[in-house]
Amino acid sequence: xxxxxxxxxxxxxxxxxxxxxxxxxxxxxxxxxxxxxxxxxxxxxxxxxxxxxxxxxxxxxxxxxxxxxxxxxxxxxxxxxxxxxxxxxxxxxxxxxxxxxxxxxxxxxxxxxxxxxxxxxxxxxxxxxxxxxxxxxxxxxxxxxxxxxxxxxxxxxxxxxxxxxxxxxxxxxxxxxxxxxxxxxxxxxxxxxxxxxxxxxxxxxxxxxxxxxxxxxxxxxxxxxxxxxxxxxxxxxxxxxxxxxxxxxxxxxxxxxxxxxxxxxxxxxxxxxxxxxxxxxxxxxxxxxxxxxxxxxxxxxxxxxxxxxxxxxxxxxxxxxxxxxxxxxxxxxxxx
Amino acid sequence: xxxxxxxxxxxxxxxxxxxxxxxxxxxxxxxxxxxxxxxxxxxxxxxxxxxxxxxxxxxxxxxxxxxxxxxxxxxxxxxxxxxxxxxxxxxxxxxxxxxxxxxxxxxxxxxxxxxxxxxxxxxxxxxxxxxxxxxxxxxxxxxxxxxxxxxxxxxxxxxxxxxxxxxxxxxxxxxxxxxxxxxxxxxxxxxxxxxxxxxxxxxxxxxxxxxxxxxxxxxxxxxxxxxxxxxxxxxxxxxxxxxxxxxxxxxxxxxxxxxxxxxxxxxxxxxxxxxxxxxxxxxxxxxxxxxxxxxxxxxxxxxxxxxxxxxxxxxxxxxxxxxxxxxxxxxxxxxxxxxxxxxxxxxxxxxxxxxxxxxxxxxxxxxxxxxxxxxxxxxxxxxxxxxxxxxxxxxxxxxxxxxxxxxxxxxxxxxxxxxxxxxxxxxxxxxxxxxxxxxxxxxxxxxxxxxxxxxxxxxxxxxxxxxxxxxxxxxxxxxxxxxxxxxxxxxxxxxxxxxxxxxxxxxxxxxxxxxxxxxxxxxxxxxxxxxxxxxxxxxxxxxxxxxxxxxxxxxxxxxxxxxxxxxxxxxxxxxxxxxxxxxxxxxxxxxxxxxxxxxxxxxxxxxxxxxxxxxxxxxxxxxxxxxxxxxxxxxxxxx
Numbered sequence: 001x002x003x004x005x006x007x008x009x010x011x012x013x014x015x016x017x018x019x020x021x022x023x024x025x026x027x028x029x030x031x032x033x034x035x036x037x038x039x040x041x042x043x044x045x046x047x048x049x050x051x052x053x054x055x056x057x058x059x060x061x062x063x064x065x066x067x068x069x070x071x072x073x074x075x076x077x078x079x080x081x082x083x084x085x086x087x088x089x090x091x092x093x094x095x096x097x098x099x100x101x102x103x104x105x106x107x108x109x110x111x112x113x114x115x116x117x118x119x120x121x122x123x124x125x126x127x128x129x130x131x132x133x134x135x136x137x138x139x140x141x142x143x144x145x146x147x148x149x150x151x152x153x154x155x156x157x158x159x160x161x162x163x164x165x166x167x168x169x170x171x172x173x174x175x176x177x178x179x180x181x182x183x184x185x186x187x188x189x190x191x192x193x194x195x196x197x198x199x200x201x202x203x204x205x206x207x208x209x210x211x212x213x214x215x216x217x218x219x220x221x222x223x224x225x226x227x228x229x230x231x232x233x234x235x236x237x238x239x240x241x242x243x244x245x246x247x248x249x250x251x252x253x254x255x256x257x258x259x260x261x262x263x264x265x266x267x268x269x270x271x272x273x274x275x276x277x278x279x280x281x282x283x284x285x286x287x288x289x290x291x292x293x294x295x296x297x298x299x300x301x302x303x304x305x306x307x308x309x310x311x312x313x314x315x316x317x318x319x320x321x322x323x324x325x326x327x328x329x330x331x332x333x334x335x336x
Numbered sequence: 337x338x339x340x341x342x343x344x345x346x347x348x349x350x351x352x353x354x355x356x357x358x359x360x361x362x363x364x365x366x367x368x369x370x371x372x373x374x375x376x377x378x379x380x381x382x383x384x385x386x387x388x389x390x391x392x393x394x395x396x397x398x399x400x401x402x403x404x405x406x407x408x409x410x411x412x413x414x415x416x417x418x419x420x421x422x423x424x425x426x427x428x429x430x431x432x433x434x435x436x437x438x439x440x441x442x443x444x445x446x447x448x449x450x451x452x453x454x455x456x457x458x459x460x461x462x463x464x465x466x467x468x469x470x471x472x473x474x475x476x477x478x479x480x481x482x483x484x485x486x487x488x489x490x491x492x493x494x495x496x497x498x499x500x501x502x503x504x505x506x507x508x509x510x511x512x513x514x515x516x517x518x519x520x521x522x523x524x525x526x527x528x529x530x531x532x533x534x535x536x537x538x539x540x541x542x543x544x545x546x547x548x549x550x551x552x553x554x555x556x557x558x559x560x561x562x563x564x565x566x567x568x569x570x571x572x573x574x575x576x577x578x579x580x581x582x583x584x585x586x587x588x589x590x591x592x593x594x595x596x597x598x599x600x601x602x603x604x605x606x607x608x609x610x611x612x613x614x615x616x617x618x619x620x621x622x623x624x625x626x627x628x629x630x631x632x633x634x635x636x637x638x639x640x641x642x643x644x645x646x647x648x649x650x651x652x653x654x655x656x657x658x659x660x661x662x663x664x665x666x667x668x669x670x671x672x673x674x675x676x677x678x679x680x681x682x683x684x685x686x687x688x689x690x691x692x693x694x695x696x697x698x699x700x701x702x703x704x705x706x707x708x709x710x711x712x713x714x715x716x717x718x719x720x721x722x723x724x725x726x727x728x729x730x731x732x733x734x735x736x737x738x739x740x741x742x743x744x745x746x747x748x749x750x751x752x753x754x755x756x757x758x759x760x761x762x763x764x765x766x767x768x769x770x771x772x773x774x775x776x777x778x779x780x781x782x783x784x785x786x787x788x789x790x791x792x793x794x795x796x797x798x799x800x801x802x803x804x805x806x807x808x809x810x811x812x813x814x815x816x817x818x819x820x821x822x823x824x825x826x827x828x829x830x831x832x833x834x835x836x837x838x839x840x841x842x843x844x845x846x847x848x849x850x851x852x853x854x855x856x857x858x859x860x861x862x863x864x865x866x867x868x869x870x871x872x873x874x875x876x877x878x879x880x881x882x883x884x885x886x887x888x889x890x891x892x893x894x895x896x897x898x899x900x901x902x903x904x905x906x907x908x909x910x911x912x913x914x915x916x917x918x919x920x921x922x923x924x925x926x927x928x929x930x931x932x933x934x935x936x937x938x939x940x941x942x943x944x945x946x947x948x949x950x951x952x953x954x955x956x957x958x959x960x961x962x963x964x965x966x967x968x969x970x971x972x973x974x975x
Contacts, residue, residue, distance in 0.1 A: 175802040
């Protein structure tokens with residue numbers, strides 16, 4: 001019902017919107033849901049006020065004018081006396097409306113905050129220019145998962161995200177699930193959210209963070225508990241041993257050409273921690289922090305010339321010949 | 337009027353002179369000499385005000401061109417027209433220029449030009465400081481844009497958050513130019529604020545007690561106080577940033593015990609009042625234009641003045657609503673929600689009073705009035721979305737999206753530029769002696785109003801669809817392409833309207849109809865003198881006995897006499913009642929403010945490259961200031 005009303009509200013402009021969903025108005029999570037309800041309330045109240053003000057202005061400007069007085073100073077004291085009361089009561093009404101809005105805003109904020117403390121999953125996210133480092137915490141250190149740019153969460157359960165920044169300020173935001181929270185160097189922030197429906201949700205950095213702020217996206221995959229547990233088990237495993245010859249050659253190129261200085265592939269000598277963990281990179285849906293889809297074609301485009309796709313990215317262009325490139329792509333593409 | 341000043345010791349007074357002799361002698365005393373020297377040395381508030389206005393509009397043009405480049409880039413997804421490097425410079429230059437080099441200076445410029453005329457005095461207080469402030473402002477603006485032309489344009493946003501703008505991530509000199517531009521413009525801004533406050537407090541025409549001060553003058557007074565308390569915060573912040581970058585301090589470096597969030601607190605403690613520094617004078621324009629064009633005094637004059645003052649105070653309690661996502665304690669956030677909502681009360685009160693005034697009057701739809709009506713329609717929408725972003729949960733969704741871009745353009749363009757354009761049409765005849773074309777005015781208003789709304793309203797939708805700000809491109813699968821193209825196309829209407837406005841202003845300089853002293857039959861004192869006003873503003877200082885002096889005394893105004901005509905003198909009075917107290921000398925033209933500004937500018941720019949510039953620059957600055965303040969042997973200095 002409220003969703004329908006929200007759409008009606010923006011009907012006048014919907015034709016402009018093409019096929020884009022109103023991410024904020026079509027919430028799939030508990031926090032975003034409370035906010036969407038609040039947004040509808042505010043939008044209705046504001047729209048009514050705006051229409052009333054414009055109508056009053058139009059009437060005031062276009063009505064039959066009061067008869068001309070001899071001097072502009074001979075205005076009717078009668079009018080001012082009446083207007084005093086009217087203007088005074090509108091000010092009182094303004095105060096009342098603002099009080100209601102402030103209170104409802106406070107209550108929505110409280111609903112969102114109240115789920116804190118009920119989390120079943122804790123994820124530590126660190127923002128870097130321009131990607132997200134992801135670590136699933138566990139009481140047993142050997143069950144900690146490392147990945148990047150993609151979070152999996154169980155549907156219907158509260159998930160805590162601990163937030164840190166590795167360089168400059170970033171801000172995490174998934175419009176369908178939750179509002180923003182900044183990642184600030186030297187300060188630990190947290191947020192808790194619940195994804196209520198299974199799905200794949202796009203998120204992005206919302207605080208300007210330099211060259212590739214536009215291409216600092218990520219994905220949240222919300223899935224039922226069994227699927228989530230299965231994913232977690234897979235992520236714990238070491239990297240797949242390359243089977244085909246080309247993949248093996250690719251691994252050798254990967255290790256000999258310095259890729260491992262920045263990237264980790266668990267189970268190999270590659271142990272760099274300044275770039276995304278690639279142990280299961282091919283199981284993710286996107287590449288380069290939500291910039292490309294995870295396909296062999298896009299993977300080849302990315303590895304052959306990252307600067308052409310994401311100018312300024314910290315990943316250098318590797319000096320590979322065609323055969324080496326194909327091999328590396330085959331290898332990385334096999335890291336499911 | 338009784339003469340309460342001390343007995344004559346020397347000099348010729350205006351008491352016994354006939355009008356022609358008086359004007360001849362005053363002209364000799366107050367006129368700016370012709371030629372380059374006179375141009376550089378003048379301390380006439382009108383000449384300086386005009387320069388400020390023209391310069392600010394040139395910066396408006398440059399910042400507008402940056403916006404056009406951004407709209408071209410965003411018209412289609414994954415556009416290759418402008419890369420991330422240039423795009424980041426473009427939006428930084430756009431925001432920085434609009435806020436620091438256009439919006440604040442132009443509001444102050446209108447104050448510099450109009451306040452002395454509206455309160456019936458001959459020059460602004462501290463006229464040499466006024467000249468100095470203009471040259472400092474000009475040098476800072478030129479520096480920033482020359483740096484941009486040399487590919488050293490600031491690129492960390494108009495807010496320059498650290499660590500992105502700090503020494504580690506803001507490489508090169510880009511952020512140094514930004515930080516130093518802040519120093520330039522704040523020095524200029526603070527100087528003007530001090531002048532305006534002193535002028536309004538001490539130089540009002542006899543009889544202009546507090547309750548007879550025009551609302552525009554009140555708005556400039558409140559704004560000047562807000563400037564006085566807000567701008568030091570950003571000067572401290574930018575100085576700390578410069579120190580971090582230049583000499584290796586660690587104010588903002590968390591690894592060394594500094595704090596990245598400290599920057600945001602200092603910046604927004606200035607940054608939010610900044611919005612009201614721009615908006616309050618704009619409401620002053622509205623309150624000046626409406627009574628003239630609805631043929632009656634302002635309804636709720638006192639309420640509006642109190643609203644302005646309370647907006648000035650409340651504007652300091654809102655800064656945290658720019659920081660709701662930074663993880664502050666919830667109780668604190670609730671407080672700032674409430675305070676942000678509270679500022680809607682005085683703003684709403686003003687709107688009700690304006691509508692009531694129009695309701696009770698007989699509106700005449702000339703261009704200035706059209707801009708005022710357009711202002712109310714757009715500003716109310718911007719104010720209401722402001723109420724939405726004041727709510728913490730809503731803000732967490734729309735913060736740093738195009739929703740906020742839409743919101744503050746409604747507030748700053750609808751709320752400040754519309755009244756400003758109305759004000760240009762309204763006071764153009766006073767400044768130039770000629771009317772702007774009414775037909776062109778109507779067309780430019782229509783294009784600007786429609787173009788503005790078609791450009792910025794859809795941005796609300798883009799924000800709700802999840803489009804973040806400050807992105808140089810977006811992917812086709814986001815579904816934002818159609819709306820972005822519509823926005824880019826619509827912006828051409830807005831640009832066309834602004835070009836038409838500029839054409840009207842330039843063309844009317846030569847071909848506009850002659851205006852006469854008071855073409856709109858307006859009630860305030862600036863219309864009591866010739867158009868354009870003579871160098872000494874008024875032949876004789878008027879005496880005010882009514883809030884709308886030119887409506888109360890239609891034939892002639894009472895005047896006060898006894899001022900010297902062979903030296904520059906003003907009437908100085910008491911703060912509350914404007915009872916005359918002194919004949920106050922006013923300084924002559926001088927080249928030293930210009931030379932001092934050059935020395936200060938060279939020092940500021942040099943200190944971007946080496947801290948020693950501050951040491952060596954101290955010498956020419958000292959010489960400049962000594963020349964400036966050297967006693968001239970004027971009789972009044974020796975009394």
